[in-house]
Amino acid sequence: MIKFQDFSFQYREGVAPVLRDITLAIPDGCFCGITGAAGSGKSTLTYAINGIIPHCYPGDFYGNVTVEGLDTVEASLTDLSALVGSVCQDIDSQMVSTVVEDEILYGLENFGVPKEEIPGRVHGALEAMGIVELLSRPIESLSGGQKQKVALASIIALQPKVLVLDEPTAELDPASSEAVFRLLARYARENGTTVVVVEQKIALLSEYADLLVIVDDGRIRFADAPEAVLAHSDELLALGVNCPRSTTLVNRLKAAGLYSGPAVRNVAAAVDVCREVLARAGA
Numbered sequence: 001m002i003k004f005q006d007f008s009f010q011y012r013e014g015v016a017p018v019l020r021d022i023t024l025a026i027p028d029g030c031f032c033g034i035t036g037a038a039g040s041g042k043s044t045l046t047y048a049i050n051g052i053i054p055h056c057y058p059g060d061f062y063g064n065v066t067v068e069g070l071d072t073v074e075a076s077l078t079d080l081s082a083l084v085g086s087v088c089q090d091i092d093s094q095m096v097s098t099v100v101e102d103e104i105l106y107g108l109e110n111f112g113v114p115k116e117e118i119p120g121r122v123h124g125a126l127e128a129m130g131i132v133e134l135l136s137r138p139i140e141s142l143s144g145g146q147k148q149k150v151a152l153a154s155i156i157a158l159q160p161k162v163l164v165l166d167e168p169t170a171e172l173d174p175a176s177s178e179a180v181f182r183l184l185a186r187y188a189r190e191n192g193t194t195v196v197v198v199e200q201k202i203a204l205l206s207e208y209a210d211l212l213v214i215v216d217d218g219r220i221r222f223a224d225a226p227e228a229v230l231a232h233s234d235e236l237l238a239l240g241v242n243c244p245r246s247t248t249l250v251n252r253l254k255a256a257g258l259y260s261g262p263a264v265r266n267v268a269a270a271v272d273v274c275r276e277v278l279a280r281a282g283a
Ligand SMILES: Nc1ncnc2c1ncn2[C@@H]1O[C@H](COP(=O)(O)OP(=O)(O)O)[C@@H](O)[C@H]1O
Pocket: 011, 012, 013, 014, 018, 036, 037, 038, 039, 040, 041, 042, 043, 044, 045, 057
């Protein structure tokens, strides 16, 4: 469980808090998606989980944040990093090796994973990300999507209980973005890993998330199942969050009194709703 209790934070150089009155619980094994306008505080929220604040970026930290009962202010970064694996926004800056295999080995060796476990961990992580064939490839020869999968594999190899990913698909085309989310969700489900992912593509996020969090100007405006959040497409638009067109269409049908079910996350569900509405209109 990740728990934020009355949490506020102001960077030391800042003139005002960038996060205010955050209370949020993310259950074990949850796939939690965070979205919101640029500068709303999404990355800072993830820094409170992996300890980057206040350990690397100091400031005024109010309330508390715990991961599996570990207080992220009191715990050391070493203890936190054994629990929380992070992939930052700029993966190139995170890569330390020139070859894929070395990149995965680097973390395993640093964390003191027993030698006999290492080959299995490397293979398992590459397999989870569907990139076994990239083992010996130079990192500079990889596409953006492949690099993102390598970055994820190097963290997954460490088997953290919590994965924190900040805009993992920002540089990727729609097909690679979908692939990264699909692999990630399957891995998390099979291993009971909690995932916290910041993502601009709300359609993608809504498809995979159990819990969808909308951050606006340092506050949490919504934290609920995707269908419950997507029902507020007009309010979301005012916060700079553009819902999928299929969601907006179904919400309009609902506002017009033609449909009374939950909001939809994707085109297929919207098509079902439209069929139902048309069948009723024809009856
Ligand atoms: N290291 C830092 N020092 C001071 N201010 C920061 C720092 N990092 C981010 N900020 C400020 O905090 C606010 C929220 O930033 P951030 O969490 O990166 O938002 P998002 O990820 O939603 O774009 C912004 O106004 C940003 O300028």
